[in-house]
Amino acid sequence: MTVIDNTQEHSTRILLVEDHASFRQALAFMFAREGEFAVAGQAGSLAEARAFLRKTPDAFDVAVVDLALPDGDGFGLIEELSSRPDMMTLVLSASLEPNRFARAVEAGAAGVLHKSAPIDDIVEAVRRLRSGEALLSPAEVVEMLRMVSSRKRQEEYETRRAIEKLTPREKQVLTALGEGLASKDIAEKLHVTVETERTHMVNILGKLDVHSRLQALVFAARHGLVEIR
Amino acid sequence: MLESGPFVSLSANAGSKREAIRGGINSLPEPPDNRREDLAAGNDPARRQRGRSRVLMTNEPRAYREGIAAVIGQLRPTVEVETVEPSALDYSIKRFSPDIVICSKATEVLKGKVRVWVELYPENGVLSVASIGGRRMEYTEIQLPDLLSIVGKAEELAKAN
Numbered sequence: 001m002t003v004i005d006n007t008q009e010h011s012t013r014i015l016l017v018e019d020h021a022s023f024r025q026a027l028a029f030m031f032a033r034e035g036e037f038a039v040a041g042q043a044g045s046l047a048e049a050r051a052f053l054r055k056t057p058d059a060f061d062v063a064v065v066d067l068a069l070p071d072g073d074g075f076g077l078i079e080e081l082s083s084r085p086d087m088m089t090l091v092l093s094a095s096l097e098p099n100r101f102a103r104a105v106e107a108g109a110a111g112v113l114h115k116s117a118p119i120d121d122i123v124e125a126v127r128r129l130r131s132g133e134a135l136l137s138p139a140e141v142v143e144m145l146r147m148v149s150s151r152k153r154q155e156e157y158e159t160r161r162a163i164e165k166l167t168p169r170e171k172q173v174l175t176a177l178g179e180g181l182a183s184k185d186i187a188e189k190l191h192v193t194v195e196t197e198r199t200h201m202v203n204i205l206g207k208l209d210v211h212s213r214l215q216a217l218v219f220a221a222r223h224g225l226v227e228i229r
Numbered sequence: 230m231l232e233s234g235p236f237v238s239l240s241a242n243a244g245s246k247r248e249a250i251r252g253g254i255n256s257l258p259e260p261p262d263n264r265r266e267d268l269a270a271g272n273d274p275a276r277r278q279r280g281r282s283r284v285l286m287t288n289e290p291r292a293y294r295e296g297i298a299a300v301i302g303q304l305r306p307t308v309e310v311e312t313v314e315p316s317a318l319d320y321s322i323k324r325f326s327p328d329i330v331i332c333s334k335a336t337e338v339l340k341g342k343v344r345v346w347v348e349l350y351p352e353n354g355v356l357s358v359a360s361i362g363g364r365r366m367e368y369t370e371i372q373l374p375d376l377l378s379i380v381g382k383a384e385e386l387a388k389a390n
Contacts, residue, residue: 026296
């Protein structure tokens with residue numbers, strides 16, 4: 001984490017969150033050579049960004065955030081930043097998936113740019129945000145939110161389909177898992193062999209598209225298949 | 230309050246010592262205020278002079294290519310910087326005769342014709358690789374000062390020739 005105290009009065013104070021250091025530093029250089037900006041901090045990860053925010057919560061006006069960071073995607077950070085008054089977030093991404101941009105807007109990003117944009121566009125985008133311009137037209141925002149809504153509906157549909165595929169026996173296995181029982185105990189409770197219990201579990205993992213008993217339990221709890229007491 | 234940037238560890242396959250390099254924006258000279266220069270230094274005819282080392286940049290994505298090119302162009306006025314799309318790499322090597330290439334993926338033409346090159350964040354990863362006169366260096370977190378240093382080494386090699 002780099003904290004730089006070269007802020008000038010009335011400068012737009014920028015926080016850069018980007019793990020590719022050479023690009024982050026080049027971006028800082030581009031902003032610094034424009035007199036209206038001051039790079040107030042640089043972070044290479046979510047953890048560094050959050051540490052910076054804790055240390056100097058009022059130190060910046062605009063955050064330029066990469067979506068793909070080594071310790072997670074930036075959506076949670078974008079939500080946190082968006083909850084702060086007078087703070088704006090510009091998201092940069094190398095991803096071509098429109099859903100990721102849509103999610104960034106949903107999380108509260110004021111603008112999104114792909115990294116294939118000219119570098120001057122990034123600087124100009126921050127300038128426009130600070131002057132109160134919207135980077136996204138209302139139609140673009142509506143389209144992105146529609147994409148998010150559509151994605152959620154698709155996920156809900158796939159979840160319902162996955163649950164419908166479970167047999168009554170498999171649901172019993174999940175219920176027993178929710179009671180905290182291990183494989184051997186589940187087999188005993190359901191009067192089956194351990195091998196049979198494991199076969200049921202393999203089938204459950206496949207149908208729910210998860211990779212572990214824990215993930216299956218989380219899925220089941222999240223969607224009301226089991227009740228955790 | 231100034232704090233130093235993250236350490237970078239780099240290792241050389243030649244077996245030389247590990248170096249930890251303190252990078253970060255603090256180690257760069259301050260840029261001039263409110264000056265905007267052409268990203269491609271070659272747009273200024275005065276710069277296309279014999280004897281100047283040539284930097285060819287074809288790395289993706291574009292924002293990286295242009296941003297780093299702008300810094301090199303400003304902080305290394307003794308070099309000529311050209312930026313092209315990755316698909317033009319091999320052709321541009323033949324046309325531009327660069328002394329150093331910064332790319333996303335090194336081609337056989339590049340490896341055969343250019344003494345200094347950097348594969349910067351191949352596959353959008355974090356690891357970068359440099360080849361300086363045949364000596365391979367790996368960077369787990371390459372910094373802008375590292376790139377400037379490599380450009381400097383390319384200039385030295387070019388002068389030595």
